[in-house]
Amino acid sequence: MGIHAEHTLPFDRDTVWRWHTRPGAVTRLTPGFLPMRVAREAASIRSGTTVFSLPAGQQWVARHLDSGYVAGHQFTDVAANQPVRAATQWRHVHRFEDAGQGTLLIDDVSARIPEPLLRPAWAYRQRQLLEDLKFIASLPRTAPKTVAMTGSSGLVGTHLRAQLTTAGHTVIPLVRGAAGPGERHWEMDNPSPDLLRGVDAVVHLAGETIMGRFTDEKKRKIQDSRVEPTRKLARLAADSGVEVFVGASAVGYYGTDAGSFPHTEADGPGEGFLAEVCEAWEEAARVEGLRTVHIRTGLALSGAGGLLPVLKASVNAGLTAQFGAGDFWMSWVALDDLTDFYVRALLDTTVSGPVNATSPEPVTNAEMSAALAALLHRPNLLAIPAFGPKLLLGDEGAHELALADQRVVPTVAAERGWQMRYPTLEAALRHELGREQLLVSQG
Incomplete structure (x- = not known):
């Protein structure tokens, strides 16, 4: 049992090997739909x-074997769990062979796990590696950057950090608690003057989660964790000679009733609490002389967390992912496309101001539900009453989050010719939920 999988990558062996040796590679290759995290x-x-x-x-411990290592050609890992159980009798040999101007990557896994159970994970790994290498090759040629990042342990931050390090850049997490190796302590209200010493760029993702009931206290935390900390960090970045400040924002900027037409970066703010927060958040990041980019994020789809696992669970339970009539618009983005937006904003010196990080094809809630049901082979018959989200989030929270009507398109990205990995909902769902096919498989 186990799996034998191989596919050819249009990159030379040194490039493919070097990517695997860098920090973040295992994070990039671990599927979000599996119940395991690095x-x-x-x-x-x-x-x-x-x-x-x-x-x-529980833990899965993977130990690399010196005896199975050949520089540039092979590395090997085995399960080192104690005590060894049947499911953890695992040996994985990664081989790299020249194939014309490309590289043949061969994975041989000996395990007590049947191949059909491993196939979705390997299809994900193959696609992820190919798309990451293609994306890196499409970037402007620049010297490696040192990037300071807040929110690096969150869903977006974890994958963005890994993407940057596998591309050869250095990431310094700015953490509010005790700083570990390679990290720096960030005091939100009073950042140290030398916090950004030696830093080329800042990615600012941190902020109180918007999920939950919109009580007065919750709303205060959402606003207070974003506006003033952003203002102080951006000013420090400018004073420290940082080249670019890329801050998180959201399509909530356009308001809760923004579905009547496709909104672009040229449109002004809408109405509602989150629209006000986003406007103030972006304004706080603007400092004269500092290139600043505001990533207005749509609904980030990832099998690892956020909205998608919740919708999947509802569909699998025999319900749907549709609320009421399902006629409101959802502007979504695949997680890998979202991190691509951040990387491009960091490295493309011509980019500044707002950037809509969404798919070019927003869908209605009903369309989202139908696509999920079709992919999971479940019925799509019983809509969830609109009062359901209100029971969990309250009236304002439901209107701002679950039932927000937002139709947003990535005009800046389109004008610059940025290619998206998963521009259609079906493609994004297949990748994030493990429904892709192996590129090449034998065994």
């Missing part, structure tokens, strides 16, 4: 150890 990454694929967290506090 807790600690190996310092070396020659002899290091990677630890994955599993449900119920």
